[in-house]
Amino acid sequence: MGVSTSRPDKGVALITVDFPPVNALPVQGWYELADAVRAAGRDPEIRCVVLAAEGRGFNAGVDIKELQRDPGHGSLIAVNRGCAEAFAAVYDCEVPVVAAVGGFCLGGGIGLVGNADAIVAAEDASFGLPELDRGALGAATHLARLVPPHLMRALYYTSRTATAAELHAHGSVWKVVPREELLSAALELAGEIAAKDGTLIRLAKAAINGIDPVDVRRSYRFEQGFTFEAALSGVADRVRDGFGRGGEDR
Incomplete structure (x- = not known):
């Protein structure tokens, strides 16, 4: 359980996240x-990083129970x-980051993949921001880096998700494969x-950023400033408590 790093291939670091049961990360996990x-x-020695996860889904955001x-x-x-x-680490990583997304990718997961350089997704992957719920x-x-502006707004306001196939159609997912x-x-x-030159790939990452x-x-x-405003006003606790009871108060 936690975050582990391995080197499955030359020049590649595989970072795997494993926080059962749903990869909702606690503070220390981020x-x-x-x-x-x-x-x-x-x-x-590393020229590319792959970010992956164990379990049912890639990431379920923050650990609400901890809050x-x-x-x-x-x-x-x-x-x-x-x-x-964590989001900044992915974006500022000196080499390209490939996100391998299977199952749900929600909340903070969008922050990670939205800042990645490329996304490979399983056919069962779904992407969304249930923040308002x-x-x-x-x-x-970060969602705005994955879908067009009006679709981003509709997904955000409704808390709906988009499929891997839909994101592939928008060009933000490189490839969709069986899980x-x-x-x-x-x-x-x-x-x-x-396989590219290590110095050149680092220069390319810095140039593209x-x-x-x-x-x-x-x-x-x-954006986070408005999260604090919601918390200080009490609306965040009211909505979060309803979510914790299955949403009956929303």
Whole structure:
């Protein structure tokens, strides 16, 4: 359980997240993931990182139960910082990051894959931001990197999800494969990237980040300010408590 790193192929680091039962990460988990991605990117032998997960789904966002156990706002502040660190680590990784997504990719998972350089998805993958159903806001910055603006808004306001096939049609998913072929397909793409010159691939990553039209760090932190506003006003707790009881109060 936790975050582990292996080297399945030359020049490739495989970072695997495993927080049963649904990969809803606690505060420490987000920091562990950020540290693992940064360490892999700094390794001169690594030219591509694959981000994957064990279990039913890729990521279910933050551990809401951890937030509910805290009578104050300390856990909320900590997890928001942790998410910001993990998302930034993926975006700023010195080498390209390929996300291998199977099952659900929700909330914080969108922050991770939205900041990745490429996405390989299983046929059963689904992508969405159920934030409004959970008393939170955020990661519209990253969903906007996956789908067109009006679709992003509709998905955000309704908390609906998009399929891997739909994202492939929009060009944000590189390839859709059967679940049992997911990791091999992601490693195949990573291997092709890792075959490039190590210095040049790092320069390419820095150059492409430099021409992005949106500063993803600043944009996401702006969104998080509204999450704090929702928490301070009490609406976040009301919605989150309803979610914890199955949503009967929403």
